[in-house]
Amino acid sequence: MPRPKVTRAQALAWRLRRQHLLDGAADPDEVVRTLGMLAIFGSDPDLAVRRRLASPGPPGEVQRALGEGRLLRTWARGAVSLMEPATAGRFLVIRAAGRQWARKSWVEFYDLQPDDWPDLREIVRGVVADGPVPPQAVADALARSRRFAHLAPQFAEPNITLLKPFSWQGDIVLGPGLDGPMLLQSPEATRGWRGLPDLAEAGRAAVLDYFAAYGPATRADVHHWLGDGLSAGRSRVERWLDDVTDRLVEVDVDGEKVWHAGDLVDQLLETEPAGRVVLLPGKDAWVFGPGTKHTWVVPPATRQDMTRGVAPIVVDGVVSGTWRVGDDTLHTAWLDEPSATVAKAYDAEVARLSALVGRELTPSG
Known part of the structure; x- marks a missing residue:
């Protein structure tokens, strides 16, 4: 079967439409779910989302969605990202797969063995369940623990580096306010939170979601998204790509061999450059x-x-x-x-x- 051929202008026009930049989405939830993760620091997530809505309301759409628990914000990539609760677990479990907290440097610096984490996480989850709470609330709880009292100052400061693994493991997310002091809460406070899925299942779903939003794309593009962005590890990403190859189609874009979601190829072939x-x-x-x-x-x-x-x-x-x-x-x-x-x-x-x-x-x- 001959490889489908499109121009780069067609490919980018399809991507523009898929990312709601031509027709517009129904609500912020749909925008964020499509894009996967949106940067917060150094960006304007509200403008990014509202530009993609068919009928944008006044400024503050993202803040309203956060307040209603329809979106969440937490650490996934290097900085804080905006995510949709139902799919956030995929990115978090992928980021957690590297088990950064088990590295020798972490163990020695924090005096915290890998097998200490289940008990420590239980304390943290118990505190943020009543959230949003300031990190000092966790520090106060740890100060009463004989084993973990030495970590109380790390939460009181707070030490963002230490907070991140709790996010990756699905224990905490940031409070709903984009402005003001840092607050922590449980992801259970958001609508649609499904916990952390199986790693392989999450990896395959994340790969397919990437092609559905950012295709046509190369394997290198997926490595950028999940490998460079979430430290998934090259071998894992390659395995997930291999697992879903039967759901992808090889496409010729101006002579370059790339991949596209198989169920979306017809849409791609029918797309005309947008002139936008x-x-x-x-x-x-x-x-x-x-x-x-x-x-x-x-x-x-x-x-x-x-x-x-x-x-x-x-x-x-x-x-x-x-x-x-x-x-x-x-x-x-x-x-x-x-x-x-x-x-x-x-x-x-x-x-x-x-x-x-x-x-x-x-x-x-």
């Missing part, structure tokens, strides 16, 4: 899902800006410049002078952005 300009916040999933080395999306001339978290101007899926708002002025820096067609699409996107931020923005120049 999109203004996204820095560190948006559009860029960070495939990674800043992914030249389909990030030309080399823009990679440094994208790594730093500068907000991108995306034209037909490709980063074509950057933008920022100063007062009510929208300042842009284009790689190349936009064509008349792109300029018209850009004007429409500026109007959309103005509506999202609640004030009229005047483009500079």
Whole structure:
């Protein structure tokens, strides 16, 4: 059977639609579930989500969803990520697979053996079950424990490095407030939390979810998402990829061999280039899902800006410049002078952005 052929413009147009950047999703839950993980620090998750809604409400959609337990935020990648509770366990169990807390350096520094963790986790879970609570509440409980009293200062500070494994093992998530002091609570406080699934099951599901949102893609792209991002380990990712090969189809994208979700290939073949300009916040999933080395999306001339978290101007899926708002002025820096067609699409996107931020923005120049 011949390999299906599409152009890169078609592939990126399909991805734009799949990530709700053309038609819009029904609610924030759907957006976050599709994208998997959204960066919080150095980004604007509310703008990232509201730009993807068919009928966005006023600013604060993400905060409202967090307050209602429809989304959660916790450590998965290096920093805090926004996730949908029903699928969050997949990413957390993958991140926990490396058992960082069992390394010799951890054991010696924290005076904490791997077999101490079940008892320690039970104490922590008991405290946050009444959450949201400040980390000091956990410190107070540990101070009363003969075995773990020496760890109380680590929670009182708090030591983020030590908190992360409790997140990865499904014991804690951060409180629902995006602003204010740090609070901890149980993931059970969120709707749809299903606990941590079997690792292999989670890995296979995460691979398929990646192709469904970020395809067509290469195996290297999946390694970036789960290996570099979650420290899953190369052999594990390769095994999960092999396990789901029968659900993937090899596709030719302008001569490059890539893979796509088998049940979505017909959609891909029917997709036409979108002719759309999109203004996204820095560190948006559009860029960070495939990674800043992914030249389909990030030309080399823009990679440094994208790594730093500068907000991108995306034209037909490709980063074509950057933008920022100063007062009510929208300042842009284009790689190349936009064509008349792109300029018209850009004007429409500026109007959309103005509506999202609640004030009229005047483009500079």
